[in-house]
Amino acid sequence: MTTVVSARGWGWRHAGRRGWALRGLDLRIEEGERVLLLGPSGAGKSTLLQALAGLLRPPEAGDVEGELSVHGRPVTGPDARSGIVFQDPSTSLVMSRVGDEIAFGLENRAVPTGLIWPRVRESLDAVGLAYPLSWSVEHLSGGEQQRLAVADVLAVAPRLWLLDEPTSNLDPPGAALVRSTLAHLLGDRSITAVVVEHRVDELVGLVDRVVVLEAGGGVRHDGPPDEVFSRHGATLRASGVWVPGVRGPGPGAHRREPTRSTGPPVLEAEAVTVRYPAATTEAVSAVDLQVTASQATAVVGPNGSGKSTLALCLASLLVPTSGEVRFCAGGPRVPYARWPPRELVRHVGFVFQNPEHQFVAASVEAELTIGATRAGVGTGPGRRRVGELMERLALSHLAAANPFTLSGGEKRRLSVATALVARPELLVADEPTFGQDARTWDELVELLAEARDDGRAVLFVTHDEELVGVLADRVVRLEHGRVVSPVPGAVGQVLSAGDRR
């Protein structure tokens, strides 16, 4: 058997960082093995994949120690025998047309012109994309774009496949399609694969070995999936890894019986309709909705059903084409859609899907202080509130850190904190758990449940069935921009099979 990957005492430190992302790594991967790389957030999983793909170049990108060989030779740069699929297809696809996109990698590998197009067609067929070669990449869904990225790799026929969270940026149906495509391709036992993924349960059938990395260190556990999960499942879950069949400590504590009659109404939407310019159909169509205090509302539905658009309208961040949203819990007398930002921040908090979008300051503390100041909280009470919130979210030791340098989970916590610091009556969150590790997930559930129990109205858009299960008092399902079942209770039945993740 040939050794495909061999690391001896290997370590990597990103340029400008004090700590090592990985250190003292000893690992051998033989031909035909399917390895799932696990580890808490920041354990260097993606770093290792990038190193294997030849994308980390010392000394500009960072410092290296030890040895790392792929295909029997020290890694010096990208090699046609290795192919990598990244998390986000929108930043990994290069060309504007489907055929050109696959051809791009073949051109770079100097495949003769006559052989390029047959190979492009084969790859496109193999991933099940039945589009003409001239089809625009922009017209593909996220799941289709990711399958195209898989076809890009397939066309070059690498011996080693590196998959960096290939489904974490996709909605559940898209993720399912990519997974089945990968399962099909990995049926060829001569191919070696290394996969990084948070949501383990769905991939576990594809792999035969699990390697758990330690933050700043090397390999912590290594073995067949069943063995690793049964022996270390609970500790892995506590460190943020999603483990099949193991639940976290947080969610259960916050489960409570859904209530029909809760606090006073906070917000009323009447016949809210949104039509984007140049769109042929309405994104949101005549939606009536009431949101009350002390209640958590989940908005669910397939991609493109208008969930996020509705959430933006409810938070006064988008003016509906017709219909009206009224805020009933105070605020200025002008129509809600035209509230000045300073008033809006006192009453409504919004958590964006990408936390970075809502950062405006140079430090964690300043980020939270801005929110308090804008909401008209005095300096003394404001400072106290910021201090408490940082303490509560375990961000105190990062008070002076730049928000952009935080880890994914820390960024997510900070983004929720920026929305909560002004103590708004309504908190709206767009896919708050998207792509998060299990530990951050637990913390988020706790934060949102706490906000609700404090008397706030909480509304979240999500595909995450587990989140709906533990948090939602009420589920609103959208399809084609219309509410199809505002069921105040029956949570389990509202998510169709396609929405499960």
Added chain:
Amino acid sequence: MSLTVDTPLVATRLARRHPLAKLGVAAVVAAGLLVSVDLVTASVVLAIELACLPLAGVGWRFLVRRAWPLPLAAGGVAVANLVASNAHGVAVGAISLRLVAIALPGLVAFASTDPVDLADALHQQLRVPARFAYGSLAALRLLPLLSVEWQVIRRARRSRGIDAGRSPLGAARLWSSTVFGLLVAAIRRATRLASAMESRGFDAGGPRTVARRQVLGAADWALLGGSVVAVGGANALAVVLGTWHPLLW
């Protein structure tokens, strides 16, 4: 703010011509009209252009929708010249017509050229390095994403309670902080895209093949030749009629 790469004429007959042939025509027209400022040369060339557009598959609708700023700009130039200088009315007319006649072929060339074809042509015929030609192309693909991002960042600022207030200084500050946010996002995306391109062997220094061969065919040469004849003929006619007025001597 909307950033999109728009090529409304990619379905026309002209779109099939080699990008460099089309840009060549624009260059020939510009060079031929810069020689002389006179009403005859400019109006003859413009008349030939307008007559050729329907043959190339470019309809009047395109002209109305895309080329409307041209007569406007020409009118502006004319007014400015009449007011600010003591130029002759005929010369002013010539300057304005010339502006439209020079700009029109360039406008049509870009509107009928797929950016991918242009990158191919630059790389294959003009030997522009792949790193530059396809690197720019990839960057172009990110523009619409940035336009979406701009919207999101603006909404995020609103939700954080950040507004410009009434002062123009506040507006400028808000705008610059939004631009900074966009820049950070753009750099992140660009870095990721560059990694993805590198992982696929781009710019590795080795040999590279081309999937789409761009060839300057007979029709392309005919297009170029035709433009030389038309522009040359217009100048000759002006000489014969005695209106030819060279700019430099």
